[in-house]
Amino acid sequence: MSAAVETDNSGISVQQARGGMPAHHAAIFIALLAAGLVAPFLLYPVFVMKVLCFALFACAFNLLLGYGGLLSFGHAAYFGGAAYISAHAAKVWGFPPELAILSGTLAAAILGTAIGALAIRRQGIYFAMVTLAFAQMVFFFSLQAPFTGGEDGIQAVPRGMLFGLINLRSDITLYFVVLAIFLGGLLMIYRIIHSPFGQVLKAIRENEPRAISLGYRTNRYKLAVFVLSATLAGLAGSTKAIVFQLASLTDVHWSMSGEVVLMTLIGGMGTVFGPIVGAAVIVTMQNYLATMGAWVTVIQGCIFVICVLLFREGVVGVIARWVKRPL
Amino acid sequence: MFELLGIPPQALFGQLLLGLINGSFYAILSLGLAVIFGLLNIINFTHGAQYMFGAFVAWMLLTYGGLGYWWALILVPIIVGITGIIIERLLIARLYHLDHLYGLLLTFGLALIIQGLLRNQYGISGLPYAIPPQLAGGQNLGFMFLPNYRGWVVVASLIVCFGTWFVIEKTRLGAYLRAATENPTLVGAFGINVPRMITLTYGFGVALAAFAGVLAAPIYSVNPNMGADLIIVVFAVVVIGGMGSILGAIITGFGLGLVEGLTKVFYPEASSVVIFVIMAIVLLFKPAGLFGRTA
Numbered sequence: 001m002s003a004a005v006e007t008d009n010s011g012i013s014v015q016q017a018r019g020g021m022p023a024h025h026a027a028i029f030i031a032l033l034a035a036g037l038v039a040p041f042l043l044y045p046v047f048v049m050k051v052l053c054f055a056l057f058a059c060a061f062n063l064l065l066g067y068g069g070l071l072s073f074g075h076a077a078y079f080g081g082a083a084y085i086s087a088h089a090a091k092v093w094g095f096p097p098e099l100a101i102l103s104g105t106l107a108a109a110i111l112g113t114a115i116g117a118l119a120i121r122r123q124g125i126y127f128a129m130v131t132l133a134f135a136q137m138v139f140f141f142s143l144q145a146p147f148t149g150g151e152d153g154i155q156a157v158p159r160g161m162l163f164g165l166i167n168l169r170s171d172i173t174l175y176f177v178v179l180a181i182f183l184g185g186l187l188m189i190y191r192i193i194h195s196p197f198g199q200v201l202k203a204i205r206e207n208e209p210r211a212i213s214l215g216y217r218t219n220r221y222k223l224a225v226f227v228l229s230a231t232l233a234g235l236a237g238s239t240k241a242i243v244f245q246l247a248s249l250t251d252v253h254w255s256m257s258g259e260v261v262l263m264t265l266i267g268g269m270g271t272v273f274g275p276i277v278g279a280a281v282i283v284t285m286q287n288y289l290a291t292m293g294a295w296v297t298v299i300q301g302c303i304f305v306i307c308v309l310l311f312r313e314g315v316v317g318v319i320a321r322w323v324k325r326p327l
Numbered sequence: 328m329f330e331l332l333g334i335p336p337q338a339l340f341g342q343l344l345l346g347l348i349n350g351s352f353y354a355i356l357s358l359g360l361a362v363i364f365g366l367l368n369i370i371n372f373t374h375g376a377q378y379m380f381g382a383f384v385a386w387m388l389l390t391y392g393g394l395g396y397w398w399a400l401i402l403v404p405i406i407v408g409i410t411g412i413i414i415e416r417l418l419i420a421r422l423y424h425l426d427h428l429y430g431l432l433l434t435f436g437l438a439l440i441i442q443g444l445l446r447n448q449y450g451i452s453g454l455p456y457a458i459p460p461q462l463a464g465g466q467n468l469g470f471m472f473l474p475n476y477r478g479w480v481v482v483a484s485l486i487v488c489f490g491t492w493f494v495i496e497k498t499r500l501g502a503y504l505r506a507a508t509e510n511p512t513l514v515g516a517f518g519i520n521v522p523r524m525i526t527l528t529y530g531f532g533v534a535l536a537a538f539a540g541v542l543a544a545p546i547y548s549v550n551p552n553m554g555a556d557l558i559i560v561v562f563a564v565v566v567i568g569g570m571g572s573i574l575g576a577i578i579t580g581f582g583l584g585l586v587e588g589l590t591k592v593f594y595p596e597a598s599s600v601v602i603f604v605i606m607a608i609v610l611l612f613k614p615a616g617l618f619g620r621t622a
Contacts, residue, residue, distance in 0.1 A: 071428045071431070073431075118607055118610045118611065119610075121610050121611075121614040122566070122610065122614060124427055124428070125364075125369075125370045125427050125428070125431060126566060128370070128428070128431055129370065129562040129563070129565065129566050130566055130606070130610065132559055132562060133559060133560075133562055133563040133566065133603050133606055134603060134606075134607075136556075136559045136560075136563075136603065137600050137603035137604075140599040140600050140603075141600065143599075144596065144599070254555070254559060258435060258439070261432065261435075265432065293446075293447065294442075294443045294444075294446035294447045295443065295447060296443075297439050297440075297442060297443030297446070298439070298440050298443035298444055298447070299443075300436075300439055300443075301436045301437065301438070301439030301440035301441075301442075301443060302436070302440060303436070304432060304433065304435060304436025304437075304439065305418065305433055305436040305437060305440070307432075308422070308429050308432050308433040308436065309418065309421060309422075309433070312425075312429070
């Protein structure tokens, strides 16, 4: 979809988009790859996989919020919806993992198109409420639909054989598959942000009437970025379902939509790498505070309040200001 | 026993009453959201938590203070309203110069804090709150049985809703409020203390939510999650009605409650999603909402 839009505007010269990746971004990607390769031998691989899934989810969300300026408060619908489809495909239809993940991702894309087309009819605060309401609709559907298993969710999803060759039962093998999916998704998001399409998005975010007056059909751009974001969130959700062999109501609940907002806020919205940091912080926190019950909710609420009042740039946003380069 | 469209009238009117009661809560809550949004330009995500907090304060007044339902009906809106004023002064007031989205995120965080704290303290099983003795029992209307308390909830919320409408649309104070919604700078230039008006408006909106919480306490068990799911439905109600009109918010709230009740009778599986489906249809054909003004 982005490719089609790019050719529409090929007349516009965008220096950054044509110039390739700046050196410091390339360095960060290489560092991420290196850290990703070492991590499973230092930390518990399932934990790192969880971080990677949520990091991809947050990056996908940030594509919409940070670059499109659209606050969706219902991204759990695509993450959790895709997790259900992927789990169902792997368990009931007997799909191999790659096809299960693909079908979950596709389902998220379709869902994102339907909801996005309706939601972009309203702006700002209404957009957030509309996306939240539709996500709640998906939640109720998941609660009642016969194939989702109600309160139990879909459990014991088989990890299967990747391409019929590689057995994913081993955590380490699966880890490298998840790492590849994460880096692939991140590179795609990076490419979208730095394409002419991404530049138009930023223009719409800054001043939509002006973008319209320049001849851009802003609604098409907004829908396109919404669908891309939902699709990548679906990719993260599908992968998560295979990793944890579980799709449940937690994945589609509104608190999940809130968590991804929080990850992006902590890491720094509108930064490429911020949501990864945010996801790592939140997942680590949940891991260590898991025994504390509802205090996790209280702490998350406090972080929300503190971030909004005092720390709106986020971790990576602050670093980017120090080094005077966009990250 | 005669039947209406294959449905016994007891069931039909019973569900319609239930719908009307849900509609009362939708109406009061969306009214509060609309009043707050009008002046503060933020969506108060804490609204559901404040409704729940209202029910809890009523329960606490009874359990720790021995003050019954009628005292709660007066005291709870005042107490919760004051906490709202403190929140506005300390936190929300710092965000007026920023994008509206930050207000949404801040109030979402506050909702999480309130919910989490009460869940820690009281668990999620729910606390019982008795119907006041004056309103126990019910009337047999011939075609249905009307519990007195449920009738009272509908009447009380109608009074509060139209009282609010009257104050905002027909009094001098309301005129200041509407003027400040249109142009706060100009109203300030006429010597009216707009920041104080904003604070009081937020307090009033929160007090409305708390009042609804007290009304709800004897019907639903008092539990920390009672506001969270409700507020999302209320958001859909607000999107359907549009926040431009006070009367619109009231009519939409009651109307959607009735529609939900009817759906429970004729197609129960869809009753939890019917409001969202209506929202989708409204977005398709009248994106600004039924009573909304196109910006």
